[in-house]
Amino acid sequence: xxxxxxxxxxxxxxxxxxxxxxxxxxxxxxxxxxxxxxxxxxxxxxxxxxxxxxxxxxxxxxxxxxxxxxxxxxxxxxxxxxxxxxxxxxxxxxxxxxxxxxxxxxxxxxxxxxxxxxxxxxxxxxxxxxxxxxxxxxxxxxxxxxxxxxxxxxxxxxxxxxxxxxxxxxxxxxxxxxxxxxxxxxxxxxxxxxxxxxxxxxxxxxxxxxxxxxxxxxxxxxxxx
Amino acid sequence: xxxxxxxxxxxxxxxxxxxxxxxxxxxxxxxxxxxxxxxxxxxxxxxxxxxxxxxxxxxxxxxxxxxxxxxxxxxxxxxxxxxxxxxxxxxxxxxxxxxxxxxxxxxxxxxxxxxxxxxxxxxxxxxxxxxxxxxxxxxxxxxxxxxxxxxxxxxxxxxxxxxxxxxxxxxxxxxxxxxxxxxxxxxxxxxxxxxxxxxxxxxxxxxxxxxxxxxxxxxxxxxxxxxxx
Numbered sequence: 001x002x003x004x005x006x007x008x009x010x011x012x013x014x015x016x017x018x019x020x021x022x023x024x025x026x027x028x029x030x031x032x033x034x035x036x037x038x039x040x041x042x043x044x045x046x047x048x049x050x051x052x053x054x055x056x057x058x059x060x061x062x063x064x065x066x067x068x069x070x071x072x073x074x075x076x077x078x079x080x081x082x083x084x085x086x087x088x089x090x091x092x093x094x095x096x097x098x099x100x101x102x103x104x105x106x107x108x109x110x111x112x113x114x115x116x117x118x119x120x121x122x123x124x125x126x127x128x129x130x131x132x133x134x135x136x137x138x139x140x141x142x143x144x145x146x147x148x149x150x151x152x153x154x155x156x157x158x159x160x161x162x163x164x165x166x167x168x169x170x171x172x173x174x175x176x177x178x179x180x181x182x183x184x185x186x187x188x189x190x191x192x193x194x195x196x197x198x199x200x201x202x203x204x205x206x207x208x209x210x211x212x213x214x215x216x217x218x219x220x221x222x223x224x225x
Numbered sequence: 226x227x228x229x230x231x232x233x234x235x236x237x238x239x240x241x242x243x244x245x246x247x248x249x250x251x252x253x254x255x256x257x258x259x260x261x262x263x264x265x266x267x268x269x270x271x272x273x274x275x276x277x278x279x280x281x282x283x284x285x286x287x288x289x290x291x292x293x294x295x296x297x298x299x300x301x302x303x304x305x306x307x308x309x310x311x312x313x314x315x316x317x318x319x320x321x322x323x324x325x326x327x328x329x330x331x332x333x334x335x336x337x338x339x340x341x342x343x344x345x346x347x348x349x350x351x352x353x354x355x356x357x358x359x360x361x362x363x364x365x366x367x368x369x370x371x372x373x374x375x376x377x378x379x380x381x382x383x384x385x386x387x388x389x390x391x392x393x394x395x396x397x398x399x400x401x402x403x404x405x406x407x408x409x410x411x412x413x414x415x416x417x418x419x420x421x422x423x424x425x426x427x428x429x430x431x432x433x434x435x436x437x438x439x440x441x442x443x444x445x446x447x448x449x450x451x452x453x454x
């Protein structure tokens with residue numbers, strides 16, 4: 001039986017990756033201690049718990065560290081009962097994982113390049129690549145119900161939240177445009193369902209705070225020559 | 226027809242480490258499957274239809290359903306053919322550790338390995354080789370802590386991380402051969418050297434692991450066809 005003792009989450013407010021871990025924990029009703037990390041002054045606990053990447057989120061369960069946001073989500077799903085996150089059917093489980101990898105490998109890296117690469121040409125290239133990837137996502141992905149796999153927030157909904165909430169803010173801050181609900185009505189409709197879910201709402205950082213943060217980041221990149 | 230009885234096909238090619246992962250997993254579960262080899266340099270209609278997003282091998286076609294991405298295929302196989310031996314560790318924490326290292330290998334280590342042959346100049350090549358070495362040092366330490374004295378990352382038996390990592394051994398040997406440098410051996414990575422021997426000798430691995438000599442031949446063909454820089 002899983003215990004709710006000693007569950008800590010090392011995070012950074014505003015991180016979409018930390019939000020994934022929080023969402024999984026909240027969906028399962030797990031009590032946890034949130035420890036805010038500083039990006040510029042990483043704690044000993046963080047460096048010890050994630051020596052390979054030195055990044056958040058890190059979930060500490062009974063002092064054992066679990067790293068990588070999607071690995072954490074799977075761990076939470078397997079450790080605590082109630083509200084299944086991954087589909088039980090093997091094929092739909094594979095599809096959820098497939099699309100989450102697509103988002104991580106094909107959508108987000110070009111988005112980050114479009115947003116923060118110091119070279120303007122690279123940023124333009126990034127935006128092109130992001131648009132291509134989003135086109136494929138919109139074309140090939142099939143939403144089976146209110147959420148990706150039915151009536152409740154699941155693995156791919158959690159993975160895709162970064163596109164639904166963070167990408168519009170990042171693109172506004174960095175003055176490029178690759179995604180909108182109007183441009184991709186299927187993704188847009190799905191995103192509305194996800195963003196309106198009460199548990200999801202509870203993990204979303206305030207939009208204006210994120211926008212300021214990303215604008216400042218973009219300015220510092222553009223201004224440093 | 227039950228899930229386990231439907232027809233199984235694997236689209237692949239013998240040199241691919243990713244295809245190898247799927248084949249080892251299928252062997253471990255004693256699943257009968259048809260291996261459909263793609264011709265190097267062209268993509269079959271079936272591949273383009275089954276994996277329209279990436280157009281890449283491996284693709285497992287189970288009944289009429291395609292499953293793509295090697296690690297996702299391995300997890301799928303473990304779930305569908307659920308009788309022993311299990312491929313994923315049984316405890317969630319051990320699974321998380323295995324998945325963590327598999328992600329590290331695919332996202333950080335393998336890209337360095339892939340880039341070595343095409344490195345522009347000695348500086349870049351040296352930097353990449355160093356990255357590979359550092360990664361192997363990490364894996365050596367991971368091996369000791371995960372295996373807890375047993376032969377495999379999976380303990381007494383080959384498991385998910387053994388498959389995820391072991392699939393790269395052939396190409397690692399190719400790099401060693403071309404560079405004249407040892408990366409994984411008894412001096413530098415004694416634990417991994419022993420593990421590699423045991424892994425390659427395993428019943429599920431031996432019949433499908435490509436021979437290093439054949440991979441070297443294949444690599445030479447690849448390099449001859451590569452566009453000039």
